[in-house]
Amino acid sequence: QVQLVESGGGVVQPGTSLRLSCVASGFTFNNYGMHWVRQAPGKGLEWVAGIWYDGNDQYYGDSVRGRFTISRDNSKNTIFLHMNSLRAEDTAVYYCARDAVDCSGSTCHLDRFDSWGQGTLVTVSS
Amino acid sequence: DIQMTQSPSSLSASVGDRVTITCRASQTIATYLSWYQQKPGKAPKLLIYAASSLQSGVPSRFSGSGSGTDFTLTISSLQPEDFATYYCQQSYTSHFTFGPGTKVDIK
Numbered sequence: 398q399v400q401l402v403e404s405g406g407g408v409v410q411p412g413t414s415l416r417l418s419c420v421a422s423g424f425t426f427n428n429y430g431m432h433w434v435r436q437a438p439g440k441g442l443e444w445v446a447g448i449w450y451d452g453n454d455q456y457y458g459d460s461v462r463g464r465f466t467i468s469r470d471n472s473k474n475t476i477f478l479h480m481n482s483l484r485a486e487d488t489a490v491y492y493c494a495r496d497a498v499d500c501s502g503s504t505c506h507l508d509r510f511d512s513w514g515q516g517t518l519v520t521v522s523s
Numbered sequence: 524d525i526q527m528t529q530s531p532s533s534l535s536a537s538v539g540d541r542v543t544i545t546c547r548a549s550q551t552i553a554t555y556l557s558w559y560q561q562k563p564g565k566a567p568k569l570l571i572y573a574a575s576s577l578q579s580g581v582p583s584r585f586s587g588s589g590s591g592t593d594f595t596l597t598i599s600s601l602q603p604e605d606f607a608t609y610y611c612q613q614s615y616t617s618h619f620t621f622g623p624g625t626k627v628d629i630k
Contacts (some may be wrong), residue, residue, distance in 0.1 A: 432619075434567075442559070442567060442610055444619040456617040459524060508614045509557040511578065513566035522585055 399423040399512040401493045403437055406424070406517030413431075417478040419493030421516055424426045427451070427471040428430040430496035433478045435489035436516075445491070446478065447507050485519045490516040525549050525613050529622035535630040542598040544625045546611035551591045555615040558587055558596045562607045570609075571596065579628075584622070 405417040417433070433445040446467035447456045455467050465477040493505060494510035536542050546556065554574035561568040571587035574594055584599045595624040598605055604618045606629055611622040 429564065434575070441624045442561075442612075442621040444612075447617065458618065492626065497569070497572065507617055507619075508555070509569060509572045510559075511569045512569070515567075516566060 399495060401490065401512060401514035403443060403493045403514045403517040406491065406519045408520045408522060408523050411484055411521055413462065413483055414479070414481045415483060415493055417480070417517060417519070418491075419476045421474045421476075421493075421495070422433050424495070425501070426474040428499050428501040429499070430498065430505075431467075431469060431476045432494045432496060432507070432510055433467060433476075434492045434494055434510065434513075435487075436492070437486070437489040440489075443489075447496070448476065450505065467487070480519070483508050483519075488519060488521050492516045524615060524618050525552060525620055527556055527611055527613055527620050527622040529609075529611060529625050532623065533626040533628065537629055537630045538601055538602050539601055540601045540630075542601050542605075542627060542628075544609055546589075546594040546622050548592045548594075548615075552613045552615035554590050555613055556587070556589065556594050556595045557612045557614065558585075559610045559612065560605075560607045561610065567610065569602070597626075606614060 400422045403419045432447040437438045448467045449464035469476040493514040495512040497509045528547045556574045558571040561567040575587045608624045608626045
């Protein structure tokens, strides 16, 4: 079955950088777009970034655009989130999520999140 | 970006009740609307996509409707395992946004 395992979270100081990873298994990774979604403590869900199945297009939420970069390595079934200039408000559980649309078919677009990892906690604090 | 609102923000209900949650978009999103359920300490779970399509494995007591800017999620007969927070999410643009959530708890 689909499995997504995030890693790389931790406690970091404001202004520093961190890289999150998400290793996927149980499906043909290079057929699917992928996303990062975060949830601050006690708050709702916030979509952070998405990437096409082939890595050729990336999209970002307004609060992270210019600071975060999503990428993927299809040879390793892994996506990454490179986070720079971290702020206290970036403190959250970061989830990796698979897009539901199989791009091996006739249509391809980013749409919804049908499988999720367990999340990794990032705490930005001095 | 498209803003999503939900009402109510919370509700109390009993097992067996019919529950309806509303989601509204700040502009038309056709039927590019999904619903998720999240329990404390767990990742969200996809329930409904394309406004009214039931995700595989989700009980038929969950249903969705709507198009344009106004959408609803209905639980026809609330079960003990349905007490959770529910979020809507639009995918009309590739800058996805979620609603603020509706917490359903036990009356």
